[in-house]
Amino acid sequence: MNDVSAPRDRLAEIAHSLEDWESNELAAFVARQPERKEDFRTFGGFPLKRVYTPLDTADIPPEDIGLPGRYPFTRGPYPTMYRGRFWTMRQIAGFGTAEDTNQRFKYLISQGQTGLSTDFDMPTLMGYDSDHPMSEGEVGREGVAIDTLADMEALFEGIDLENISVSMTINPSAWILLAMYVALAEKRGLDLNRLSGTIQADILKEYMAQKEWIFPIEPSVRIVRDCITYCARNMKRYNPINISGYHISEAGSSPLQEVAFTLANAITYVEEVTKTGMDVDEFAPRLAFFFVCQTDFFEEIAKFRAARRVYAKIMRERFGAKDPASMRLRFHCQTAAATLTKPQYKVNIVRTGFQALAAVLGGAQSLHTNGMDEAFAIPTEEAMKLALRTQQVVAHETRVPDVIDPVGGSYFLESLTSQYEMAIFDILDEVDRRGGTIKLINEGWFQRHIADFAYELAIKKQDGDHPVVGVNCYVEEAEEPDIEIHPYDPTTADRQIARLNEVRASRDEATVQNLLEKLKAVARNEDENIVPVTIELVRAGASMGDIVEALRTVWGTYRETPVF
């Protein structure tokens, strides 16, 4: 009794019993009825066994699985998780002018949404004013148009910013939106340390995947650094960055690449900020993440759990973090838009429901569920309501949130989580060996890996090896969709440009020009922070285009050499 070899004996027994089962029950059954295919794999290509047993988890250190709210956070970042409060239900919205989006925000809040998330139009995302020639046809189309502080005021009119968190999906021009948000809050007399929310501001994944950029990589990373240090000192509850795998996945990567590339980016940002002398524990607790939830149910759950474990180890071992909050990966999640189909579009509700459940089983802190109509256009109010209701069903009816990490301990899931952990570290090691993230972006290394997986998937879909209901199986002929599409208001650009011109006419031009000179001086000095002068500029009525064009004269413009 109590012999230390007892667990090993027990494993030997299990191994024996497994062999016995394979040669008896299984062999006889398969002889009569072969399995559906020879080789089962996850969506991301991890080989799958027929059944998992304690043999598959025997080598996993129990402390790696651990407990929620404790290092390495495999089971969740907090000790009570959804027993304390549900994830934030955060449906993204943005179209037309600020007033149009403000109305949608108020509608979503009235339907029980608990956080706001803003989508901007392409000109705003890329730093162009609405009247720039490149903006033609794009103003207010894919998101809301913001040129000046006046737009920001209209966007959040009547919304209590101290009591709702606001996420802004914006990258190369993120610091200007942050400056507008701060200027707006100060104008309203709010306490900056009580504001919660995030700007996405993850520029590295733009060069890898989403492809929204303005300046070359180095000055762009410096802007991110400046946002992180500014927020660490002035906005204690604000997340200055949302390090994002979502777009890497949507651009075609595998789930493994999504997480590994995202963590490679996180490492780069932490290195850049610590170079300024700021202690890792002063800013790391506010770093936040954003991942997709794809269709392979268990693979996604394992992916989220492994991401938390790997991040905790990196922050403690590589960066010497001491505060557990610096090691705790928190993430927003969105169901996978690229899995939505135009044929039989109502099936998208079902897809999204399963993806939402996997996100919750994976321990997401906030969630956006896609609208059923997103393969057509940006979602209608009705589609957004159904998507929000999907989350509410998961929260209130399934009872899944009542137990923390309820699938943890599954032989299969723990085994896959550990395989993911090892594979992520392998990729991170390779990135280091090849000279680091920025060098590899310049070489197109990440971009090529993403394009490769996207191409393989396109071929698998074509050949039917990757089934998509309604697209390559269970296809219905000549469907007439009975769908109402979100309309684009053709007066948007005129209304937007009119307000921009009003702001330009009413501001003190000399003040703006002086501040733009000051901005260029700050840009030339690496050691200064670009956020404070940008706050002064937006307050004085400078537009996004004014600020960006001034900086182009200092930093130039990024141009990609595409790989395919």
Next chain:
Amino acid sequence: MQKDTPIRVMLAKVGLDGHDRGVKVVARALRDAGMDVIYTGLHRTAEEVAMAAVQEDVDVLGISLLSGAHMTIFPKILRTIEDQDSKGIIILGGGVMPDEDVAELKEMGVQEILLQDTPPQEIVSTIRELVAARGPR
């Protein structure tokens, strides 16, 4: 056209749209099918792309758009190419566009629009058929 002259295709992204997953899949599929493929990269203007297609003397110009700006961009491309008197260039569209816009674009002179989830093989065969139907230039 000689049978062994490869079909020349230019693929382009116009405007601020950064969605390049689809266009790169198409580029690779056409290249694997033996066509000469030029990809312009992102954020080009309509005029730039149309002029480049004329100068490169391509058989096919494929425009990928997922930004919703297609009704602004296609007319500019068609006009520029027409001004250059290069009517032999076959203009194709791809991406995400509402069905009623697709019908209107085809009336304007876009020969075919291949939306999301079109199998790569179908894109290859559509291009071969359109080039064969146009005949030698």
